[in-house]
Amino acid sequence: MIMFHAVLMVFVALWGSVAPQNISFVRGSSPCSGSLELTRSQYRRRFIRKINEWGLVPVAAVCRQLNCGAALSTHTVGRSRQEPGGMPSTTVVQKFNCSEYIRLEKGTQCSGILEIRSNLGNKSWSAVCKEDFDELTAEVACRELSCGAPSSIQEIVYEERQAPSLTTMFHCQDRESALRNCLSFTGKVCTSKKAVNLTCSEPNNVRLVGGKSGCRGTLEMRQGVEWRGLRKLPRGFWWAGRVCSQLNCGSVISVGLRRSNSPTTKWAIVRDCDESSLADCYFYDEYSSINVEITCSDATRLVNGTDTCSGRLQVKPNLEWLSVCAEGFTQQSAQVACRELGCGVLSAMTRVFTEQIETPTWKSNFHCRGNESSLKGCRKSPRERTSCFPGEAVWLCCSDPDDLRLVGGTSRCNGRVQLKHDDEWRDLVLFLADRSASTFICHWLSCGSPISLVAREKSTPSIWVMYNSCVQSDASLRDCVTTFDQPWDTGIEIYCSDSVRLINETSACSGMLGVKSNGSWFSVCEKDLTQQNAEVFCRELGCGPPSSQQLALHGNPGEEVVAQNIHCQGNESVLLDCQWLTSARDECSSSQSVTLTCFDNVRLSGAKSRCAGTLEMAIRGEWRRVIADGPWDRNSTAVLCEQLGCGSAVSESTIWDNRSRPIWEISTSCIHTTSALSDCVVVKRIRESSESQEVICSGLLAEPNISLSSSAFGFSNVEQKRFYLLLGSNFTVTCSAKPQYQGGFFQLLLNDSGTVQNYTTPAVNHSANFLFYAADHTHQGDYRCFYHNNVFSHNFSSQSQTLSLILQASVKELIIRLVIVLLGMMLQITAFAFYTKAALQRP
Structure with a gap:
């Protein structure tokens, strides 16, 4: 890249050695746009390398050598072709876009002597006369040059070679995107001999094109020197407000998505971005026919308010925003201002004190009837005073035009989502909708928690769009919605709890x-x-x-x-x-x-165990199979098994059958961050699939039961699984399991003071008996059954509770001990009797 940069700069510097007619743009929309081509008698060559990284300076040199105007943009396009042998290949071609009509000389990209070419067939350029060149015309010129708002308009004595023979007079209204679109006439002689030296602010990285003014149209953004449209604007009104401000326009009125006839390469925001400028976000390339369109008011705005429909009223008669004086401003004028800003009807109007630097200087009163579409359409008259005393400006609070509802349900807290704007109700589509979006809507309606979010077939001519990344940023409802005037075949139904x-x-x-x-x-x-x-x-x-x-x-x-x-x-x-x-x-x-x-309504079904089978989930009592929006890995299975109380992960697989059925789709990235799978349901469109997710957890086998029986004398504490037997007794420990799977074997472990004894026997009819004869102290201790089986080509085990056995002396030993105790008691009684008799016989 560095080598090519150097080669091209040398080429531009030595351009004078090449005949001008040998250099041209090809395949462009005008003689000043297209890909660069160098023609000699023996060869033809186009510059096809990407030079987007090093700015508009060399592009400006190219434009100047071709006698075109200012360098506006450059971008790369890819062209496919068929190589010998049938192999396709893609060639990267650099496209240039220069102005045919306007340029700045002896300065920088956004400052210098303003020159125009009045006749496109004429190759000569002439300076613009300072006479009658006003601020509105400067606004349009800076916009056409892809620069920011004009910062100064100075005059300079032009050179003879630049002198216009006849001066072109412009009458712009600040709505035009180029000077040629302004009303103009040629014929007046420039008597002052002074040309316009125009300075615009640094180039904007956003612009609105294709509209009736620079404050409305398709949103485009510049990365490097390349302009592209945006496929979506997740925080619609929030971002649009910043775009309007950056373009020195008024308040944002609307944000929409519109489909073009052919797809092109767009910028797409790769992740949620809360930066103050779009240029600070991270973008990637995406091929799409969707365009973002923004409409800003041209000369009216509300500032320092709590939302887009409240604040101090300002107007822009020329290039400067001026606060409107509260004195003489009527209710009818306020209604017109609210209507112009797309903010419904007037809710409140009050006065607010402004700082000295913000003292209103709008020198006219509005006389509105109330039915005008904008303040510009109202009659105006000069005020008696030129300033507001004591500095009070108009503060308006217009009603929020957006209203939300759920329709078609059994209560106001469930049904299809609809949003009203400008008295029009439309269905609301939640792109990549998840629980955060439904929670946002339920809370907005003062309902309870979201129960379900499902897609239903519903044909509608136009919709509102909301992205879940916006509602996660605590934005308002109006900040998050975008219009989409295209037919849509899916509606979103949300069910919130009522109480x-x-x-x-x-x-x-x-x-x-x-x-x-x-x-x-x-x-x-x-x-x-x-x-x-x-x-x-x-x-x-x-x-x-x-x-x-x-x-x-x-x-x-x-x-x-x-x-x-x-x-x-x-x-x-x-x-x-x-x-x-x-x-x-x-x-x-x-x-x-x-x-x-x-508990979450999640289960594994279709197998003989609650810890294996097809993953299913119930939402509002409706059980559906669950599939993932990405690869389902072992980690996902481990999380699921843990949530179900089924141990660890054993295996996972995706199965397809011949019947398609409704499914719930969940986000695999969400599974690892929540304790409830219902949090991860993703609603895009109505989904039916023959796919299912099969999961096996280590807790496949149910817990076996352990019991003890004996015909000998003894007693037990059943609740604590503790048994007492006499030494020398015969007893049986029985291990049994639920009839889930055939086969397997039981293992009985006896833990006696640290010594472990191990017994195994096959399972017969899902049980096994372990017989013990003439029990002695080696049989005393804790018994536990383990059930082992091979199922689904994996070995599984489950264990029972602990059974404790305590051995007592035999019957013979008990009789001897009893006789000894009785003899002892008789001796004590006899001794006591003799002692009592002797005591009574004493004098």
Whole structure:
């Protein structure tokens, strides 16, 4: 690359030795665009190397040598061709884009003497006369040069060779993208002999093209010297507001996606980006026909507000933004301003004091009837005073035009997602939707926790788009939506719980418990979490039965913890079906709320064990097979087995059959970061598949049972698995297992004071008996059964609880001990009798 750079610079420097007619652009849209070609009598050559990395300086030299205007951009394109032998190959060609009409001389890319070529057939360039060259024209010129807003307009005496014979006069309105689009006429002589020396700010890395002005159109961004469109804008209004500000436009009005006739290479953001400038994000190439379109207001904006529809009102009559004085500004004018900004109707209008440097200087009053589309359409008259005293500006708060709802469900907390903007309801599509997106929507609607997020067939002519990466950044609803005026065949349905939610949740089925009463949310008091209530809480949350509950300090600051006096039978489907006592609620004396954990609705089915089979998940009671959006590896299986309480991972495989059925799709990258698989469900489109995920965990075999029997005298503690037998007795230890799989064998281990004895026997009818005769002290200790079997070409084992055996003396020894005890007692009684008789006979 360095060598080629040097070669090209030498080539540009020595260009004068080459006849100008031998240098040209080919395959371009104009004589000043295309790929560079050098023609000699004997050969033809195009420069096809990529020079994008080293800026517009050499491109400007190329444009100048071809008598074109300013260097606007350069980019690379790939062309496929067929090599000898049928092998395809791709050639990288460098495309140049120079202006035909405008350039800056004796300066830099964005500053210098402004020159134009009035007649494209004429190769001569002439300076622009300073007379009647205003700020609006300068704004358009800087935009055409791909530079920022104009920072200064100076005058300079032009040289004779640059003198325009007839001066072209421009009348621009700041909406045009190029000077040639402005109203102009030629004929006036430049009497001042002074040309325009224009200085624009540094080049913008974003622009809006193809619209009626530089404040609306298709969004393009420059990386290096190459301009490309963007395929998506995840934080739509949030990013668009920064684009409008960077282009010195007003407030953002709309953000949309539109499909073009042919796909081209676009920039795509590779990851979530919270930088203040798009240029600071990381991008990659993507081939797409989708374009982002942004509409900014041309000369009206709200600043320093809490959202895009509130703030101090400013207008831009020329190049400078001026605050509007509150004095004389009417309700009708405020309504027009809200309408112009796409912000619904006026909610409030007030006055705000401005600093000296922000003192309003707009010198006219607006006289609006209220039906105009913009403030520019209102009649204006000069104010009596030229400044606001004591510096009060208009502060507007317009109603948020966006409204969200769920339709077609059994309540306002479930159904198809729709969003209203400008009085139009459209279905909302969540790209790469996951639990974070559904949580965002449920909380926005003041509903409970999300139960499910599913795709349904629903044909709609146009939609709203929301990316889950936006809702994860705590943006507002308006910041996250983008319009897409194309037919769509899938709608998103979200089901939220009505009266139960989990606060500070660690997973979809675990978190601090909250209930809704009379429209307000409260944390749940300890006294309200009975087993029956917990069953209903978990059921309404779309989870399995409760697994644990514990006390915790208040998890949500400012949220009251009160006793709700809830009485459920345990079989109700939702909390609202339970009995709520009408007595006054008591405060929680312990000032503690409850954390609830429910089991996840995940299972392995189709095998004879709960720890092996086809992975399935239930959402709102609907069981479906589960497939992954990426490779399912051993680590994923290990996480699943642990969550199911099935030990460690043994194997995993993907199976296909002949029947396609609805499935749930989960993100494998999510599995390792949560304790609930339901957190990882991803909704893209309606999915049906013949694929299934087969998993085998080490806990395949059920726990065997161990028992002891004997005809000899003894007693036992069944709950503690502790047996007492007499020495010399015969006894049998029985090991048995559930009838899952045929075959296998049982292993009985006896641990007696550190010494282990091992006995094995085949399993017959899923059990085995171990007989012991004339028990002595070597048979005393802890017994445990192990069941071993080879299933699915893997060896599995499971173990029973521990059974403890304690041996007592034999019957003969007990009789002798009893006789000795009785004789001793008789001797004591006799001695006591003699002692008593002697004591009584004493005088």
